[in-house]
Amino acid sequence: MDSAKRIADKKDWIKGASGDWEVIIGLEVHAQVLSKAKLFSGASAEFGGEPNDHVSTVDAAMPGMLPVINRFCVEQAVRTGLGLKAQINNYSVFDRKNYFYPDLPQGYQISQYKQPVVGEGQVLIDLDDGKTVTVGIERLHLEQDAGKSLHDQHPNMSFVDLNRSGCALMEIVSRPDMRSADEAKAYVTKLRQIMRYLGTCDGNMEQGSMRADVNVSVRRPGGEFGTRCEIKNVNSIRFMGQAIEYEARRQIGILEDGGAIDQETRLFDARKGETRSMRSKEEAHDYRYFPDPDLLPLELEQGWVDSIKQTLPELPDEKRARFVSDYGLSAYDATVLVSERASADFFENVAKGRDGKLAANWVINELFGRLNKEGKSVETSPVSAAQIGGIVDLISAGTISGKIAKDLFEIIWTEGGNPAEVVEKRGLKQVTDTGAIEKAVDEIIASNPDKVEAVKAKPNMLGWFVGQVMKTTGGKANPQAVNDILKAKLGL
């Protein structure tokens, strides 16, 4: 189906005083290219540093300086385009977008306008209810970032920091295909995930490596698109959700009062949780775009594009499908595991040659659960994939019970070591010797005649007996054997 025609699920409709409404969202995401140097100069593109530490004469727009295109940044844009299953344009043009701002020393931004390097593509987003939605990508173009004005350093002066001036940005423009704040959040999350897999953007929103202009309009379900407002520079996924919900309600309020929406640029005030007007369409800039005479059109050889394609990693959607088919995982578990490349790799190192479901269970529930609690990641995990694999092996072989495995995990987490050796040394092996279990069962039956009477009437009291046997055997008795022996002796 043409995704622009998609109507939101009823659960996402917004109730107004006069009936239901649907919210329509399209995003322009600015993603900083992961590159050592800037788009048109050799200055460092690294985050941080003292103000104006990373500024070349090109970035400061000294007279007579000429931009030289950074081949690596172009490659990163092409890689991203390929990852978005998009059309790569072998011919594209850099334009000057003219405007004045103190942190834009050139007086124009070099961007791409009519002929971007990447054309139409798509991103699949996975929603909590298991549904997948396709979001169309309209284009991806390369452009320079601007510097930053600092207004809080001096009582009556503003300063300018040009460290970011000239850093390479990819502007990724979506179609208006999202129908709720959750869909928009899922889209940005997926886009960031894909770029992290590709290594083209670190997706670090706190450092401004990724930020979004959020276009929002409302309509009657299935009706004509309404006039949109654009919320500029939203730098967190949570804020984006809040901004969309506030903005949709604001527009519905105006329309239901008989008013009309002015197409305007707005800002989200995170402290107040509301959007407010920045400038209206009438005040919109006329950027007087024209091709930058200092730069030749960008011509890509198809062979070069093909060679980049050869180096693309397996992307999250494909990896997830493979985890489901090769390891028998649920879609949910597979989604959790592929969320980052490092976690997916970790899982595969555990699962190779082992029971995939058991491996997934251990990686997700035990390891990730523990890492989260300690604020660590798989990269800084004190327990390695080989160690988790060792624990899984011991469970699979029946050497230890699931309960002992958790204790063993704790030991490995704090003390390290080879799981099999630790089990050996500490005597954690499961007792499968039925003689020993029988002895424990006999003792418990003998000393609890009242409970023995009770369990005959209430068979689910068996759990109490199992618990007692486990206690006396230090949790090491094979649970299946305990159950069988108890049932036989109690006559259940």
Ligand code: ADP
């Ligand atoms: P402009 O060039 O003025 O920024 P575009 O047509 O390129 O306009 O659209 C910019 C963004 O606005 C795109 O991400 C697009 O999906 C989104 N958009 C367009 N129309 C609407 C609408 N009616 N409601 C919400 N978003 C929209």
Ligand code: MG
């Ligand atoms: Mg725009």
